[in-house]
Amino acid sequence: MRLSRRDVGILLSAAAALAAARPASAQNKGKIVYMIPTLLDEFQTESQKAVESVFSSLGYEVTSVDAQNDAARQLSQLEDLINTRPDAVIINAVAFDTIVPGIEKAREAGIKVLNFDRLITSTEFELTSVAGTVEIGEIAGNEATRLLTERHGSPKGKVLQILGDPGDAYTLDIQKGFEAVMAEKAPEVEIISKAALLWEPTNAGRAFEDQLLVTQDIDLVFCHAAHLTVPIVSIMESKGMKPGEMMLMASNGAPVGLDNIRAGWQQVEVEQPTYAQVYGLAMFIDKIMAGEELQTGSYKVLGLDSTLTVEDWGPNLKIPGAAITKENVDDPRFWGNLQFPSVPVDVVK
Amino acid sequence: MIAATPAPSASRIRLVKLLLDHLVWFILAVILLICSLSIEHFFQVGIFINIAQHATYVGLLSLGLAFCVIAGHMDLSIESVMAFAAMLAAGLTAARGSPFAFQVNTWVSLLLVLGFGALAGLFNAILIVKFRLNAFVVTLAAYIAIRGLGLILTGGRSIYGLPPDFRAVANTDLFGLPMLVWITIVTYLAFGQILKGSLFGRRVYLVGGNPVAPFRAGINVERVLFGVFILSGVIAAFAGWLLAARTNGATPNLGVGMLFEAFAAVVIGGVSLRGGIGQLSGVFAGVLLLSTIDTAINVMGLDASYMQVIRGGLMLIAVLLDGVKTEIAKRLG
Numbered sequence: 001m002r003l004s005r006r007d008v009g010i011l012l013s014a015a016a017a018l019a020a021a022r023p024a025s026a027q028n029k030g031k032i033v034y035m036i037p038t039l040l041d042e043f044q045t046e047s048q049k050a051v052e053s054v055f056s057s058l059g060y061e062v063t064s065v066d067a068q069n070d071a072a073r074q075l076s077q078l079e080d081l082i083n084t085r086p087d088a089v090i091i092n093a094v095a096f097d098t099i100v101p102g103i104e105k106a107r108e109a110g111i112k113v114l115n116f117d118r119l120i121t122s123t124e125f126e127l128t129s130v131a132g133t134v135e136i137g138e139i140a141g142n143e144a145t146r147l148l149t150e151r152h153g154s155p156k157g158k159v160l161q162i163l164g165d166p167g168d169a170y171t172l173d174i175q176k177g178f179e180a181v182m183a184e185k186a187p188e189v190e191i192i193s194k195a196a197l198l199w200e201p202t203n204a205g206r207a208f209e210d211q212l213l214v215t216q217d218i219d220l221v222f223c224h225a226a227h228l229t230v231p232i233v234s235i236m237e238s239k240g241m242k243p244g245e246m247m248l249m250a251s252n253g254a255p256v257g258l259d260n261i262r263a264g265w266q267q268v269e270v271e272q273p274t275y276a277q278v279y280g281l282a283m284f285i286d287k288i289m290a291g292e293e294l295q296t297g298s299y300k301v302l303g304l305d306s307t308l309t310v311e312d313w314g315p316n317l318k319i320p321g322a323a324i325t326k327e328n329v330d331d332p333r334f335w336g337n338l339q340f341p342s343v344p345v346d347v348v349k
Numbered sequence: 350m351i352a353a354t355p356a357p358s359a360s361r362i363r364l365v366k367l368l369l370d371h372l373v374w375f376i377l378a379v380i381l382l383i384c385s386l387s388i389e390h391f392f393q394v395g396i397f398i399n400i401a402q403h404a405t406y407v408g409l410l411s412l413g414l415a416f417c418v419i420a421g422h423m424d425l426s427i428e429s430v431m432a433f434a435a436m437l438a439a440g441l442t443a444a445r446g447s448p449f450a451f452q453v454n455t456w457v458s459l460l461l462v463l464g465f466g467a468l469a470g471l472f473n474a475i476l477i478v479k480f481r482l483n484a485f486v487v488t489l490a491a492y493i494a495i496r497g498l499g500l501i502l503t504g505g506r507s508i509y510g511l512p513p514d515f516r517a518v519a520n521t522d523l524f525g526l527p528m529l530v531w532i533t534i535v536t537y538l539a540f541g542q543i544l545k546g547s548l549f550g551r552r553v554y555l556v557g558g559n560p561v562a563p564f565r566a567g568i569n570v571e572r573v574l575f576g577v578f579i580l581s582g583v584i585a586a587f588a589g590w591l592l593a594a595r596t597n598g599a600t601p602n603l604g605v606g607m608l609f610e611a612f613a614a615v616v617i618g619g620v621s622l623r624g625g626i627g628q629l630s631g632v633f634a635g636v637l638l639l640s641t642i643d644t645a646i647n648v649m650g651l652d653a654s655y656m657q658v659i660r661g662g663l664m665l666i667a668v669l670l671d672g673v674k675t676e677i678a679k680r681l682g
Contacts (some may be wrong), residue, residue: 040602045505194647197656198605201596206403210647213399214390227507227600234597238520256507259445 029059030087030289035077037094037118038069041199042227042254043274044092046335047117050278051090054345058282060087069168071095078102081111087289088112088126090281096120096169112288114281115313117272118170125314126288129280131272131321133170136251137177143268143323144178144220145185147247155186157219160211162232164199164224171195171224174251178222192218196228205231212239220247226257226269226336233265253324258336261329269324274335276302280317282345299348302333302341362681369674373618373634373667380638384645391648398527404640405529405595406431406604408633409588410611411618412540413581415632418615419544420577421557421624422477422484426491427585428608430469432599433499434462434589439599440502444510446598448502455515459590466586469495470579478574492608500601509598519594529591536584541629553577558625613660614639617667619674638663 034051036044048064055062065081067074071094079102081089089111093099100123103113107124115128148155161178164171175193182189192215194207204223208231211218223229229250236246243264250257253271260266280301284294294315299306306319324334332339368375385392410427417424440447441458453461469491476487521528544550552573555563564570593599618635620627639660646656 038602039500039505040600040605042506042601045500192650198602200602200605201600202406202592202604205596206399206643207647209399209403210396210644213393213395214648227602230507230509230598230600231596234516234520234595237597238516254507255446256509259509 029286031061031063032088032090032285033081033086034062034064034090034116035074035081035092036064036066037074037092039066040069041225042256043225043252043272043335046338047092047274047278050275050335050340051116051281053340054278054282055285058285058345058347060285067094069094071098075099075102078106082106082109085109086111088114088285090114090116091120091125092116093118093120097122114285114288116281117274117277119173119313121311121313123313127281127284127294128311128313128316129277129319130316131277131319133173134177136270136272136321137174137179138181139177139270139321139323140174140222140249140251140268141178141181141185143249143270144182144189144222147220147249147267148186148189151219151247154188156188158190158192158215158217160208160215160218160221161191161193162204162207162221162223162228163193163195164228165197166195168199174224196223199225199228201228201231204228205235208232209235218246220249223248223250225252226250226254226260229260229266230256233260236265253334253336255336255338258324258329258334261324261326264326267325269329269336271322271324271334271336273302273304273319273321273333275333275341276304276306276319279341279345280306280319283348284315284317286347287349294348300346302343304333365677365681369677370628371630371634372670372674373631373638377634377638377641380641380645384641388645388649391645396644396648398530400637400640400644401530401533402527403643404636405533406588406592407607407610407614407639408533408636409536409584409591410607411614411632411636412537412629413584414611415615415618415620415627415629416540416544416553416577417484417581418620418622419557419624419627420553420574421560422574422577423488424470424473424578424581425485425488425608426469426473426495427581427611428604428606429492429495429499430466430582430585431589431592431607432604433495433502434465434586435593435596435599435603436499436503436508436589436601437465438462438515438590438593439508439511442511442515443508443598444512446503446506446508446510448504448508455512455518458515462586462590463583466582466584466589467579468582469586470582471575473582474575474578477578478571503599503601505601507598507600511593511597515594516597519591529595532591537629537633544629549573549576554625556624610639610660613664616664619667619671621671635667 032055036048039045052062065077074094075098082105089106103123106113112126115125117130119130119132145155148157163175196204248266249268251270253269257269296308296310301319304319306317308315308317414424414427438458440449441453473488473491476482477484519529523531552568556570556573560570614635615632618632642659
């Protein structure tokens with residue numbers, strides 16, 4: 001097919017008209033890029049939706065890039081982005097330290113850099129919004145201690161801890177927090193740790209099934225992500241276990257964990273407050289863009305008591321994670337219930 | 350004066366050839382023996398059943414891949430086909446997280462999943478055979494694209510809560526062995542027979558050994574290659590359906606890394622990457638060998654990262670042994 005000059009002219013005019021017809025609000029306040037570590041994880045897909053929805057509602061144009069769990073790829077993506085001059089970048093890092101050179105370059109280029117979900121302490125950000133992975137592990141440690149005490153009268157027994165990929169700092173931080181609390185509050189408890197390579201659920205199921213034969217008296221299984229519980233519950237059922245016979249915990253707050261609690265298979269899910277973490281960043285974005293200083297103190301983020309402090313890595317908004325149990329599992333603030341908050345962002349003036 | 354070396358007897362040659370042809374089985378036996386003697390709790394029926402059961406998915410992927418490699422090609426898309434098939438099966442039948450507004454019967458889901466596998470294989474075959482594109486590039490592209498399709502289908506969410514008859518496929522025992530183990534054994538026996546005993550199987554070897562000669566002999570090489578890629582897709586999809594049954598659903602990262610395990614099993618199993626050589630029995634032994642080492646590491650309490658090192662080492666040893674085997678076979682005539 002050959003196009004005449006007139007056809008080309010019509011097409012170009014149409015393209016220009018389409019470009020002009022894009023929503024004005026998306027262009028008003030600036031361009032933000034959200035850097036996602038992976039999309040093969042429900043927590044991440046939900047946080048992507050939350051970031052895109054919340055920041056768009058404030059008048060920013062938001063795009064997302066997925067690093068496919070590859071730290072080197074994420075660094076390259078950030079270096080490429082610097083050339084496209086976005087106004088701000090929200091980093092959700094694959095590897096905490098690998099991304100630091102890129103962050104420094106971006107800030108030197110005048111791009112505002114905000115950190116989401118995974119705490120990086122070795123460089124400075126305009127704002128960090130985290131629940132804290134070590135803290136998630138600590139909450140899990142406290143809950144495990146409680147569950148074992150309820151079962152045995154004192155904190156003792158055996159815990160099978162199923163980590164994610166052993167090369168992922170996220171899972172190692174949860175392990176650190178969990179084991180520190182267990183060492184302090186439940187020193188008699190034996191912890192057996194196994195990894196699910198690449199966070200792949202079949203690997204978690206396999207580790208669990210092998211351990212059932214080797215260590216018959218496991219009291220509690222703690223998975224570092226809710227999706228890892230899917231094959232474990234299936235194996236429990238196929239072995240004829242009853243719900244609650246072997247206790248189960250997980251972290252990140254995904255829908256499957258909440259459904260496990262409702263069905264009685266799981267006792268605790270430690271939630272990362274995804275929505276609140278996103279709202280926390282959005283509350284301050286206008287001030288950050290204006291180059292204004294953020295005031296330290298207490299803030300209510302989606303009803304959660306959160307604290308803004310200034311740390312070596314810049315302003316840090318800490319939002320508490322929560323232990324989800326049978327009693328509070330239906331609370332709509334938990335992202336695993338997939339009820340996106342309808343309240344507008346309470347922008348800090 | 351140099352004394353002449355006496356020629357080996359015919360029975361000795363047969364013994365050496367038998368050993369060479371089934372080297373992986375001997376290595377597997379030695380590894381099992383070492384693990385049983387040296388690892389506490391390893392020597393028990395339950396552990397051996399676990400080894401066989403966990404070998405199901407990689408075992409089936411390796412089977413389809415072995416057909417491709419023997420035919421002188423490769424199929425990198427199998428892992429994604431398997432994962433998408435699991436998501437599709439779960440989506441069509443599960444109570445929770447399904448992207449579909451309807452549900453179908455377990456067996457209808459199997460048919461749809463196998464149909465998807467056939468389509469994926471057909472797509473690969475058209476591009477490779479008809480458009481003469483490189484199989485590595487085509488199937489790599491399919492590997493990436495189908496994983497993305499899975500994400501689009503599920504929206505990144507887990508799908509779970511399969512109907513009892515679906516789950517029974519993975520959770521039922523028959524004569525003391527899990528159904529999954531029987532399915533794997535029967536599939537290997539059936540396709541082993543097809544590869545060794547059928548006209549199609551013999552043509553797969555011929556095409557892989559030298560695609561020009563069969564063409565000159567009047568064999569429809571394109572048809573053989575279409576068959577091989579469709580078979581690979583269908584078997585990968587079947588593995589995905591079984592994986593969904595086993596895990597009571599599917600997650601977006603289901604099966605990540607299994608492609609490399611399948612390749613390792615095929616190479617360790619003695620299938621030549623140059624095509625035309627290999628047996629499914631060797632591939633099955635390769636799968637069991639990898640599964641044994643995985644289980645041993647789990648039971649021993651070793652860091653899971655060692656598994657990667659051991660897998661890589663085993664592949665290198667397998668390639669080296671392949672060269673030695675070929676040299677010895679040449680000398681023996």
